[in-house]
Amino acid sequence: MRRSARRLALVLGDQLSFDLASLQGLDPTQDVVLLAEVAEEAGHVPHHPQKIALIFSAMRHFAAALRERGLRVQYVRLDDADNSGSLPGELLRWADHFGAQEIHLTECGDWRLEQALRHCGLPIHWHVDQRFLCSREAFAAWAGGRKQLRMEYFYREMRRRSGLLMNGDGTPVGGAWNFDADNRKALPRGVRPPQPLRSAPDAITGEVLALVAARFSHHYGSLAAFDYPVTHAEAERLWAHFLAHGLADFGDYQDAMASGEPYLFHARISAALNIGLLDLRRLCADVEAAYWAGRVPLNAAEGFIRQLIGWREYVRGIYWLQMPEYAEGNAFGNTRALPAFYWTGNTRMNCLHQAIGQTLEHAYAHHIQRLMVTGNFALLAGIAPKQICDWYLAVYMDAFDWVELPNTLGMVMHADGGYLGSKPYCASGQYIKRMSDYCSGCAYKVSESSGESACPFNALYWHFLMRHRERLEHNPRLGMVYRNLARMDEARQQALWDWGERLLARLDAGEML
Structure with a gap:
């Protein structure tokens, strides 16, 4: 017997946060959360097999966690026989199946996908993506009337707004807004980075790795070294490892490169953050606390926070302010093909x-x-x-x-x-x-x-x-x-x-x- 739904909430593969706006206020008896693995998103560019595996595995783990919290979840696997192959297709299919009275979605991270969903023929309640500090509308207001948009000035505004690394009188801690000049050291001989923390694949991830190996073997990149966190708990362990072993030296050596050392003192948490396994505000608070506790120098704390609330928020604002025309930019008139x-x-x-x-x-x-x-x-x-x-x-x-x-x-x-x-x-x-x-x-x-x-x-x-x-x-x-x-x-x-x-x-x- 088919069970109807008052609300159908579609959650995308880069929205795996329990605090996601479109997941709030759901009724476990009347509402359904929809997650879908689709060929269109996995293949519109030849994504690295590990990237596909990360997202599919994290989605499956997130669906299980939502069920444990009592929510109804409709999960569509890539190899499901009736999978339409696209997110608009799956949304239409399941909205009809459940007779959904309302469709809820949080803003996408891809203009192409958001346009496809906005024009799929369903009335959608769109929610602001509150995982970011600066909304699209707030960035547009900041940018309005400015001849040039420079990250440094946006970053200062974000520091003032958040209060991160600020003195009580409104001045930046240390007397300067950024310490980028102190963050450009090459790796000295004899300095060794910490051993990276690895997450061993569990049964769910193993199943996903097999699926990806079978379906995306034509994509460039190896699956062999996959060790990324696919749950919130694993992402938290990776973050704690960086706080304890990497952050103190991150400032000095964030621009350094070394043969056979892919990670050095970097956190490796950007993928987990971008798909919702970590919270931006929590990361910034932890870094600031580490500075005030004397565990890390100011150039490390400020440099890391600048990447999060400065550059990351800034480029998102630029993207949504300027798309879709932005994607066609070619100021130098380049035509050369990418070398093999x-x-x-x-x-x-x-x-x-x-x-x-x-x-x-x-x-x-x-x-x-x-x-x-x-x-x-x-x-x-x-x-x-x-x-x-x-x-x-x-x-x-x-x-x-x-x-x-x-x-x-x-x-x-x-x-x-x-x-x-x-x-x-x-x-x-x-x-x-x-x-x-x-x-x-x-x-x-x-x-x-x-x-x-x-x-x-x-x-x-x-x-x-x-x-x-x-x-x-x-x-x-x-x-x-x-x-x-x-x-x-x-x-x-x-x-x-x-x-x-x-x-x-x-x-x-x-x-x-």
């Missing part, structure tokens, strides 16, 4: 080999590996923004459109023309040498800029600056760089240009660099 080695890691450039290799193994790379290695190369090589954006969305465990797109299109590729960031984050191989040990194990020489043994980043860096001189030379943050370029003699400039042209021609021909 982004999907395999097969390149003689050790920095890219390391960053991409660990991504394929763990679905993870930290922000500097993404910005200054894989992203920097894509920027210098003139890769089409949509191709590199789709790659980031596919391969990283924590990548959801609201956070991935502004970070990649805006910050990495500067394809929005400077709307999000005031300068392109371009660099030669010298930056990578300074912040890592990658160059010592590379087939190329970072001390050379042209010729077969030269680091490709070097000539491509100057080629990028020369080909975009008209757009960039008046940027005040690049003034010194262009003055250095002007001081080079013509023969030197021509040699860099010619070698850059040759490297780009090799990419176009599909040759391995």
Whole structure:
């Protein structure tokens, strides 16, 4: 006998929070929570198999936890015979099945999906996603009338609003709003990061891993090293481990990179946070408490909080303020295809080999590996923004459109023309040498800029600056760089240009660099 439902609440795979707005006030006897694994969301880009496994396993565990709390849950597995393959399809199917009087949803993290649900033909009660500190409407109000939106000013407003690391008189603790200048140290010899805390797959996760292996074997990336938390309790243990063993050194070494060390002092909690297994306010409170207790230095506490209430909230605001036009940004007119080695890691450039290799193994790379290695190369090589954006969305465990797109299109590729960031984050191989040990194990020489043994980043860096001189030379943050370029003699400039042209021609021909 079919049981009807007064309210049907659809919960998405990145909304696995017990405090989710659309889950509040449910009647266990009359209302139903719907969760669905669908092929469209798993395959609209070739998501890393570990990412798919994380979300499906976390969804199944969350459904079980909701049932334990007494709620009625309708769970649709990917391999269910009648699965329509899309979230709008499943919502329509189950709304009809239960004769639901009301449909409730919390705001999506993907403009594409939200539009599909808004136009599926059902009257939906939409709820604000209160997991974030700044609502879409509040960000739009902050942005209104401003000629430029700079994260630093938004971050200061968020600090004032939250009271985090603030003195009683309204000034920031330590006398400065951020301590980014203290957070750029390379990893010294002999300094070892803590051993990562791993979560062993249980029976539910094992079943999901088998499903993903069977259905998504054509996606790039390995399932073998899967060890991510899939429950709130596991995520809390990972967070506690970072507080005890990683946070104190996170500030100093958050930009560092090292061969064979994918995590260093990073928390690895971004995926758990983005799908709802951890609470933003709790994380910030814990970090602030650790500072006041004298367990961590200010540059570590402030740097971590800045990533959460500054950058993370800022890019979400940009996303919803500017979509869908934002996704089409291509300020430099890039058309080059993404090199094949982004999907395999097969390149003689050790920095890219390391960053991409660990991504394929763990679905993870930290922000500097993404910005200054894989992203920097894509920027210098003139890769089409949509191709590199789709790659980031596919391969990283924590990548959801609201956070991935502004970070990649805006910050990495500067394809929005400077709307999000005031300068392109371009660099030669010298930056990578300074912040890592990658160059010592590379087939190329970072001390050379042209010729077969030269680091490709070097000539491509100057080629990028020369080909975009008209757009960039008046940027005040690049003034010194262009003055250095002007001081080079013509023969030197021509040699860099010619070698850059040759490297780009090799990419176009599909040759391995």
